[in-house]
Amino acid sequence: MTNRLIVHDIADKAEAGALAEIFAGDTVFSATPAVHHCVGCFGCWLKTPGRCVLKDRGSDFAAMTAAHEEIVIVSRLVFGGVSPDIKAVFDRSIGYVLPFFYKVSGETHHAKRYDRSPGFRYIFYGEDMTDREKQTAKKLAAANMLNLGGVAHEVEFCESPQDCLDLLAARRD
Amino acid sequence: MKITILNGSPKPEKSASEGMANALRERIERTAARTEQTEQTEQTEQTEQPDVTICHAAKQRHAEIVDILAGSDVLVLIFPLYVDGIPSHLLRLLDENQEAISEAASGATVYAVVNNGFYEAGQNNNAIEIIRNFSEKTGLQWGQALGIGAGGMVGVAPIGRGPMKNLGKALDQLTDRILHRKTDPDQLIEPNFPKFLYYKAAHIGFRQNARKHGLKVKQLYDRP
Structure with missing residues (x-):
């Protein structure tokens, strides 16, 4: 069975509980309430490698990511990207890669800290998504995968958190 | 003309975004003063000196920033690329205050200057799209974005010289666009290094x- 990490921004307790039930046995991380935002200190590279220097729930998300084979992101779509709560977690996780550069097809990326290459699955929700926002989200997911050294990515769109739950419950293996 | 530059770096000071925000303000004020002088010589109508304010998304409260934005003709967002997008504190400001910004800076033209620590300026394209989507959803006018590669070099050399020559030229051109509220295709700038x-x-x-x-x-x- 695939070892999954689910990170979500669903604030409603009943819906968040239903998500945890769908993924019983996996790791579920709620990005809500928000963790502190990244302060741009690069401490996760140069002071406490792989770990954010700020002390809260977001400190060890990089190591948590490395311990799973698939990362499922359930996020409100905001201007074609993840929500501020999810982004705060991601921004605090760049210790997942090393500061050192290497080239992939002539383009600069950060070298991998861990051997494992997880798959990334994005499920975005929102009522008034534009086509342009959806296109941005797909490109963003592909870029994230490349920069985090992932192996595959998938992007889906739903109208509401409940629709995300229905989709995830139907696909649960 | 009221111009608000929003520094979106989470660093309180000495960031590449701060360096570029200061360089842009200096260019706008210098260019406008020169234009005014020329026009006075030619005895044409005097140009109003633009009012340029820099705010800091990580240091100021949302309400304070929205107040500063009130009546702006131009909004310039200057920020670093974080995980292929925009830093979360800046995203939160734009997301939670979308309506307030739409009202405060109604009709304003939006420009963005995005820098990344990679070398390739094209890696800023997704963050630029996010700002374009914000601009469209908020009902603001889109101006242009500059994508800057090797942003970590800002501060290492003076903007406009040596490895930062291309950046200086791009900020000069952006100044002209801002003062005329022109829309142009996005521009990608890499260092002379x-x-x-x-x-x-x-x-x-x-x-x-x-x-x-x-x-x-x-x-x-x-x-x-």
Whole structure:
């Protein structure tokens, strides 16, 4: 069975509980309430490698990511990207890669800290998504995968958190 | 003309975004003063000196920033690329205050200057799209974005000289566009500095920094 990490921004307790039930046995991380935002200190590279220097729930998300084979992101779509709560977690996780550069097809990326290459699955929700926002989200997911050294990515769109739950419950293996 | 520059770096000071925000303000004020002088000589109508304010998304409260934005003709967002997008504190400001910004800066033209620590300026394209989507959803006018590669070099050399020559030229052109509220295709700017040397300098810097923090270089590879 695939070892999954689910990170979500669903604030409603009943819906968040239903998500945890769908993924019983996996790791579920709620990005809500928000963790502190990244302060741009690069401490996760140069002071406490792989770990954010700020002390809260977001400190060890990089190591948590490395311990799973698939990362499922359930996020409100905001201007074609993840929500501020999810982004705060991601921004605090760049210790997942090393500061050192290497080239992939002539383009600069950060070298991998861990051997494992997880798959990334994005499920975005929102009522008034534009086509342009959806296109941005797909490109963003592909870029994230490349920069985090992932192996595959998938992007889906739903109208509401409940629709995300229905989709995830139907696909649960 | 009221111009608000929003510094979206989470660093309180000495960031590449701050360096570029100051350089842009200086260029706008200098160019406008020169235009005014020329027009006075030619005895044409006097141009109003633009009112340029820089705010800091990580240091000021949302309400304070929205107040500053009130009546702006131009909004310039200057920020670093974070995980292929915009830093979360800036995203939160734009998301939670979308309506207030739409009302405060109604009809304003939006410009963005996005810098990344990679070398390739094109890696800023997704963050630029996010700002364009914000601009469209908020009912603001889109002006232009500059994508800057090797942003870590801002501050190493003066903007407009040596490795930062291309950046200086791009900010000069952006100044002209802002003062005329022109819309143009986005522009990607890389430094006048070879990629392999940029890597080398960055890697030396990482190792030195690690030692400064009491770490051995091999500890940078730790796997917690």
